[in-house]
Amino acid sequence: MTTVATTKPGFFERFFARHRGPLLVSPAILVLVAMNIFPLFWSFGLSFYKYRANRQAEPVFVWFDNYIKILSDPVVWSRFQTTAIFVAISVLFQLIVGFLLAVLFEKQFPGRRVLLMLVLTPMMLSFVAVGAFFRYYYEPTFGLLSQAIKAITGEPFIILQSPAGAIGAIIFADVWMWSPFVMLLVLAGLVSVPKHLYEAAEIDRVSWWRRFRTITFPYIRGLLLLAVLFRTIETFKLFDAVFLITEGGPGTSTETIAVYVYRVAFQYFRTSESAALGYILLFVVVVLTNLYLFFVQRRARET
Amino acid sequence: MSYLKKLRASVLGGALAAALGSAFGGMAAAEDITINMAAPDWPPTRIMQDLANKEYKAKSGNSVKVVLDFIPWPDYYTRLAASLTSGEKKYNMAVSDSQWLGAFVEGGYYLKINDIIDKDPELQAIFKDLHPNLVAAYSTYPHKSANYYGFPQMPDVLVNYYRKDLFCNEDEQKAFQDKMGYKLPCTPEEMNEVDWKMWEDFGKFFRRAKGDKLAGQTLDDDFYGIAYQAGKGYDFNSMQINGFIWQYGADIWDETKAPNGQALGVVNSDTAVKALEHYLSLLQYAPPVAKTGTMDIFKTDELFREGKLAAHIEWIGFAETTINKEMSKVADKTGFAKMPATKGADGKMIRWSNIGGQPFVLTTWTEGATQSEAIEFVKWWLSTPVQTKFAQAGGQSGLKSVFASADYNSYRPWNHAFGPSLDWQKDVWHIPEFFELLVQQQEEFDKAITGQQGAKQALDNIAAFQDKTLREAGHIE
Structure with a gap:
């Protein structure tokens, strides 16, 4: 044993x-x-104290003074307006371009893989590289854009001279960089549509629009909303492209709220005010996220 | 052993013991000390690191290493401020713009050096040898007070960089004489006497389109006459505009007159408006990038080195790269002269400009042996032989014994303009609120540069903002 x-x-x-x-x-x-x-x-x-990181004075508790000061500051509201313009136009164009690219890449064609890789490249680049690239791209003396237009008109093209031109230039850079991200999400939705549905629609001679509305869109709707959420939040925090291409100019016409937070925190050293402003931004982002979740849940209930 | 022999043996033994003791004791006391210094990445600080690596030996016998942490200029303030305010205590010394003194002294980061100077005759001699305008700008907070914080690392002034090959070209000389009715300046001596009216004429005369002739060559691209800083970032328009304002006899808000000195009525005086209008009027002769508000000191430097400009006004700190053949298309074609002046009613040249360059400071947590070695390093750096070597390598010295020496002008082609320019340098505010004033002023000037508002509107807005901000901070009563 x-x-x-x-x-x-x-x-x-x-x-x-x-x-x-x-x-x-x-x-x-x-x-x-x-x-x-x-x-x-x-x-x-x-954010409830009066405190500056470059002063030796002890922080003083001031309740909601910082929040009141920020929300009653016209400069802050002006920067919010500028940011809203960027968000509305840039996200809209990212959705349009991203969707069209996804429709293109859903089909098989020679060179698709190479082209897809090239199209995805912008979103993989660093913000600084993209900002520096576009600064030179728009530069009116050497820049590619100005040189190309000058070859036709004989005059240099100074896109960053006017507020509208500068806003358009930054939006173009942002759309160039982030449309591929939207494309990836939409493409994932497009390839998930069962082929037999399209075949059935073909037999029934369903119009292109109806086929899109009843077959394609339900599959990509959730992903499109996700793209809207991600890109809205990211564009709301737009900093790099603005700081590198225009530094907020001409004047303050392209200065977003994110650039203003940077100035308040690291240039003016109004540390606690910048913390309060940061939390106001966080609140806005949380509201946007909840709006998104609300729409998603409502859609889910409807279906 | 006789008594005498015993005595001799004991004395010799004692001496040997003492010698060995002091030798080994000395070896045991020697310390490895590293002085970490934050520094902007550009030639003047690179030369400093190079000289320190090659030549600096601490007199104390300690093994002292001076390590400069090179940070790109555009990020420099943010990175240094983040380091100081975060409490990481990374740097024992820092190269600092003079405007930052107030903010970082009030924060408790920059060390007051009055006691150190008072105890050290060598430092006192150095301060006596320094140009007084440099001491006022680089060392004092409040500005022009007797409280000292900084030592000059690299004094700098704005000078005129011009294309000798174009200004001295016979065809261009003749054409200019025919068009403008006076001789086109060519030599540095002639160029030193240029006023803003002549500068404008250079702008008009040298503006050429693609296909035009320039100094006998057919141009393959547009060419521009003049440029100076007109950028929205940091202080890249204020530094030039202040020169115009002072030359016209107007003023910026003067902190040395606080709390009685006013912003309203001073900053936006009629004379200041005329000065700003003059500055703005000359931008039409600059490359088109001037209209975007992004023509900063880096852009004009780039345009000049690329051969797109006949002349521009720039800090001397950029000159070393301009004459470097690997980095400049105009390396052997560039001449240097004083910044243009305003001709007064009596025909005399009125010269004022905003000082550039930087002091370097000690941080308050640098104590004991590290502080002593840092001070020794400062004394070494500001000694006449080392400053001479710095100047020979392309730097500038604020020591009268160096910049007024007979050989100084032979070290670099711009040196002849440096010494005399120091006499008419002024500085902007040193107060802690300087960045708020600066950012708002840059924005308002930028709106004027990009055509969104006129000079008067810009200065009215600046004066109103400064009045409000300075009253809140207690600088105006």
Whole structure:
């Protein structure tokens, strides 16, 4: 007769076996708390104080003074208006261009893979590279755009001279960079449509518009809304392209709210005011997200 | 052993022990010290690092390394400010624009150096040797007070960069004489006497279209006469506009007159409006980028080095790259002269300009041996032999013993314009609110540059904003 020696698991082995899941995620949670949650609460607390990081004076609790000051500041509302213009026009064009590109790439054609890779390149570039590229692209003395137009008209093209031109130039850069992102989402929806539905529609001689409305659109609707949400939030925070191409000019005509937050925080050093402004932006983004969720849920209920 | 032999042996033994003790004691006391300095990335700081690496040996016997953290100019303020205010205490020293003194002194980051100077005759001698305008601009907060914070790292002034090959070309000389009725300046001496009217004539005369002739060559692209900074970013229009304002006899808000000095009526005086109108009027002769509000100091430098301009006004700090054949198409064609002046009613030249360049400062957490070594490094840097080497390598020195020496003008072609220019340099505000004033002023000037408003409207808006901001901060009563 043989006996098998069994050893009782130690305390740590038992503890690890019992709490394996929480223990595995705890490092990530610790990092999240240290790097995100704690600064978030800290800056939220700071937004109720009067404090400047470049002064030695102790922070003074001022209740909602910073929020009142910001919301009654016409400059802030002017920057919100500029941002709204960017969001409305840029996201609309990103959706249109992204959708058209997705329709194009849904079909198989020679060179599709190479072309798709090229079209996706802009969204993989760094913001700084794109900003620097477009600054030179629009530059009226050497720039490609100006040189091309000058070859026809004989005069340099100075797109950044007027507020409207500068806004258009930044929107073009943003659309160029982010339409491929919308395209990817829409393309995912397009390729998921069962082919037999199109075949059935073909047999029934359904018009192009009806086929799109009743077959294609329901499959891409959710993804389009997701694209609208992502791009609205990102465009709302538009900073890099503006700062690198126009620095907010001419005058302040292209200065978005994100650029203004940067100025308040790191140039004026009105630290607690910038924290309050940051939370107002966060509130706007949360409202936009909830609006999106509301529409998605309503659609889900309808279907 | 006799008594004398015993005595001799003990004395020798004692001396040997003392010598060994001091030798080994000295070795044990030697420390490795690293002085970390934040610095903008451009030739004057690169030369400083190079000289320090090659030549700096601490007198104390400590092993001292001076490590410059080179940060690109456009990000420099943000990166330095983030480092200082975050509390990371990364830098023992920092190259700082003079305007930042107030903000970072009030924050408790820049070390007051009065006590250090008072205890050190060598530093006192250095300060006596420095040009007083540099001391006022680079060292004092409040501006022009007796509170000292900085030492000059690289003094800088705006000068006229011009194409010698064009201005001295015989055909161009003749054509200019025929058109303008006077001789086109060619030598640095002639160019030093240029006023803004002549500068405008250069703008008109050298504007050529693609296919036109320029100095006997057919142009393959448009060519422009003149340019100066007109950019919205940082201080890239104020630095030039201030020169016009002072030359006209107007003024910016003067912090040395606080709390009685006013912004309203001073900043937007009729004379200041005329000065700004004059500045704006000359932009029509600049390349089209001037109309976008992005023609900053980097852009005019680029345009000039690409051979698109006959002349431009730029900081001396850019000159080294302009004469570098690897980086400039006009390396061997560029001459340098003083910035143009305004000719007064009596025919005399009225010269004022906004000072450039930077001091370097010590941070308040740099203490003990590191502080002592940092001060020793400053003394080494501001010693006449090292400043001479700095000037020979392309830098500028604020020491009278260097810039007024007989050989100074032979080091670089722009040096002849540097020393005399120091006499008519003024600085902008040193107060902590400078960036708020600067950003708003840049925006208003930019609107005028891009044609969205006139000079009067711009200055009225600036004066109103400054009055409000400075009253809130207690600088105007």
